[in-house]
Amino acid sequence: MSSAPLQPILRPHPPSSISSFSSPRRTQPSPRARPCRLAAAREMPWPHVLTVAGSDSGGGAGIQADVKACAALGAYCSSVITAVTAQNTAGVQGVHLVPEGFIRKQLNSVLSDMSVDVVKTGMLPSVGIVQILCESLRKFPVKALVVDPVMVSTSGDSLSDPSTLTNYRDELFAMADIVTPNVKEASKLLGGVSLHTVSDMRDAAASIYKFGPRYVLVKGGDMPDSSEAIDVFYDGKEFIELRGHRIKTCNTHGTGCTLASSIAAELAKGSTMLHAVRVAKNFVESALDHSKDLTIGNGPQGPFDHLFRLKCPPYNIGSQQRFNQDSLFLYVVTDSRMNKRWGHSIEDAVKDAIEGGATIVQLREKDAESREFLKAAKACVEICKSSGVPLLINDRVDIALACNADGVHVGQSDISAREVRELLGPGKIIGVSCKTPAQAEQAWNDGADYIGCGGVFPTMTKANNPTLGFEGLKTVCLASKLPVVAIGGINTTNAGSVMELGIPNLKGVAVVSALFDRECVMTETRNLRSILTSALCSV
Numbered sequence: 001m002s003s004a005p006l007q008p009i010l011r012p013h014p015p016s017s018i019s020s021f022s023s024p025r026r027t028q029p030s031p032r033a034r035p036c037r038l039a040a041a042r043e044m045p046w047p048h049v050l051t052v053a054g055s056d057s058g059g060g061a062g063i064q065a066d067v068k069a070c071a072a073l074g075a076y077c078s079s080v081i082t083a084v085t086a087q088n089t090a091g092v093q094g095v096h097l098v099p100e101g102f103i104r105k106q107l108n109s110v111l112s113d114m115s116v117d118v119v120k121t122g123m124l125p126s127v128g129i130v131q132i133l134c135e136s137l138r139k140f141p142v143k144a145l146v147v148d149p150v151m152v153s154t155s156g157d158s159l160s161d162p163s164t165l166t167n168y169r170d171e172l173f174a175m176a177d178i179v180t181p182n183v184k185e186a187s188k189l190l191g192g193v194s195l196h197t198v199s200d201m202r203d204a205a206a207s208i209y210k211f212g213p214r215y216v217l218v219k220g221g222d223m224p225d226s227s228e229a230i231d232v233f234y235d236g237k238e239f240i241e242l243r244g245h246r247i248k249t250c251n252t253h254g255t256g257c258t259l260a261s262s263i264a265a266e267l268a269k270g271s272t273m274l275h276a277v278r279v280a281k282n283f284v285e286s287a288l289d290h291s292k293d294l295t296i297g298n299g300p301q302g303p304f305d306h307l308f309r310l311k312c313p314p315y316n317i318g319s320q321q322r323f324n325q326d327s328l329f330l331y332v333v334t335d336s337r338m339n340k341r342w343g344h345s346i347e348d349a350v351k352d353a354i355e356g357g358a359t360i361v362q363l364r365e366k367d368a369e370s371r372e373f374l375k376a377a378k379a380c381v382e383i384c385k386s387s388g389v390p391l392l393i394n395d396r397v398d399i400a401l402a403c404n405a406d407g408v409h410v411g412q413s414d415i416s417a418r419e420v421r422e423l424l425g426p427g428k429i430i431g432v433s434c435k436t437p438a439q440a441e442q443a444w445n446d447g448a449d450y451i452g453c454g455g456v457f458p459t460m461t462k463a464n465n466p467t468l469g470f471e472g473l474k475t476v477c478l479a480s481k482l483p484v485v486a487i488g489g490i491n492t493t494n495a496g497s498v499m500e501l502g503i504p505n506l507k508g509v510a511v512v513s514a515l516f517d518r519e520c521v522m523t524e525t526r527n528l529r530s531i532l533t534s535a536l537c538s539v
């Protein structure tokens with residue numbers, strides 16, 4: 001092992017909304033500067049979470065859950081292991097603490113070398129470990145600290161010494177950006193008060209807030225049976241009840257660890273706290289729903305599939321990342337008639353649109369022969385893959401499967417999103433055109449990833465398409481649990497006004513003729529992209 005002196009590092013952070021909750025003491029640049037062979041490459045803002053937690057031999061909770069959750073949400077995850085548990089779906093059979101000196105060593109190894117954005121804590125089983133962590137955080141400040149005060153496993157086994165309670169409250173909570181107790185942990189932290197209702201959860205959140213964290217999330221996964229899983233978020237002023245579907249499943253082992261590390265991953269990517277919590281909760285809900293019928297182990301509480309991979313048919317493996325809503329920002333839809341009019345091939349049109357800044361491409365070829373369409377689709381898959389831009393196919397699930405596209409977009413008269421999901425598997429992107437709140441609800445229930453809503457303005461591209469206007473768009477967005485892309489008559493003169501509506505789940509605009517019924521697709525796309533970016537900045 002090398003014993004070279006540790007070099008200090010100075011790391012510029014990417015601009016991010018995270019500063020809205022970071023404290024001055026943690027935003028101070030750490031007094032580190034490092035020599036680096038690949039300085040330019042290392043400046044890339046890879047989101048990085050360090051988890052300080054225990055290992056779960058069953059693989060469902062602890063460090064293992066944290067690493068999988070971060071991987072699923074697109075953050076790098078390093079790990080400092082505080083304890084090794086012998087654990088399975090029946091409970092905890094043993095706990096072996098890692099010596100405190102060695103925990104200090106692990107913390108030093110990671111924090112002195114790597115650019116960690118967010119530290120997430122799980123099992124901190126002794127007073128000494130809490131103190132060592134606090135010392136390390138003072139020495140190596142990070143952008144945010146997420147504390148999941150793990151004390152008891154769902155099986156009822158103790159995962160920390162009761163004497164840590166005071167340290168948690170007095171030392172760690174004061175440094176935390178968010179603490180995420182479940183109801184049992186909240187009760188312990190508050191001297192054993194009983195929590196039975198959402199109103200009790202609010203009171204608990206307010207009391208825990210007084211220990212010093214910037215935000216508190218009291219998790220209601222263990223609350224008595226109801227159709228909803230309700231968590232209470234508190235920022236010191238306002239309580240927000242985060243309500244999700246309660247998934248009927250025994251596979252909930254590790255939900256708490258997953259939620260906290262997902263929050264950490266989103267913060268590392270630059271989210272504000274409330275947004276990070278919402279994304280994390282949605283992620284847990286989808287993963288539980290996807291893993292309802294998984295059987296791993298024989299005990300009462302099983303793990304779930306963070307990466308949505310275990311049930312994938314072979315043709316899906318290795319093909320697709322989970323859907324990133326930001327890709328809806330500039331959604332381009334091809335049209336072969338327009339391409340013909342200007343003498344463009346589909347491939348060239350797609351290439352130019354991507355060059356101009358398109359963030360997702362849909363091939364909508366109404367009159368192409370299937371064989372010709374498949375050939376063009378295969379070429380476009382390669383073009384899109386090399387630029388990291390997802391490629392969707394309109395209507396044609398067969399073409400999407402044959403060319404291994406990233407997904408399919410369907411209309412109200414095409415086969416349903418539920419059937420498309422069955423055919424494509426969980427890893428692909430599915431979009432549905434919706435004009436009403438009821439259609440948006442159906443798309444959500446059918447397992448779609450986003451909806452397209454329009455026509456926002458009158459359009460010649462789609463005959464007999466009723467115009468919804470801004471009011472209709474807002475109504476559908478408000479009702480939709482899915483992200484929305486606006487479509488219909490959108491061009492460089494009106495796209496800004498659509499984004500300036502500032503509707504939170506309206507993620508972008510979809511355009512056809514404004515780009516493809518033009519001589520220079522690249523220039524038009526570039527113009528549109530800069531208009532959208534300015535509009536977004538002005539909201």
Ligand SMILES: Nc1ncnc2c1ncn2[C@@H]1O[C@H](COP(=O)(O)OP(=O)(O)OP(=O)(O)O)[C@@H](O)[C@H]1O
Pocket residue numbers: 061152153154181182183219220221222229230231244245246247248249252253254255256257258259281284285288
């Ligand atoms: N059956 C369920 N369906 C949907 N969401 C759930 C379900 N169970 C828990 N959740 C959600 O999972 C998140 C974690 O909460 P939970 O109360 O389960 O944490 P926890 O008890 O610390 O978990 P664990 O200790 O098992 O890791 C919360 O957002 C909660 O609402």
Ligand SMILES: Cc1ncc(CO)c(N)n1
Pocket residue numbers: 053054055056061062063085087122123150152153154159253254255256257
């Ligand atoms: C190691 C570990 N950390 C956290 C939890 C809580 O789910 C658990 N069961 N095991």
Ligand SMILES: [Mg+2]
Pocket residue numbers: 150182256257
């Ligand atoms: Mg927990």
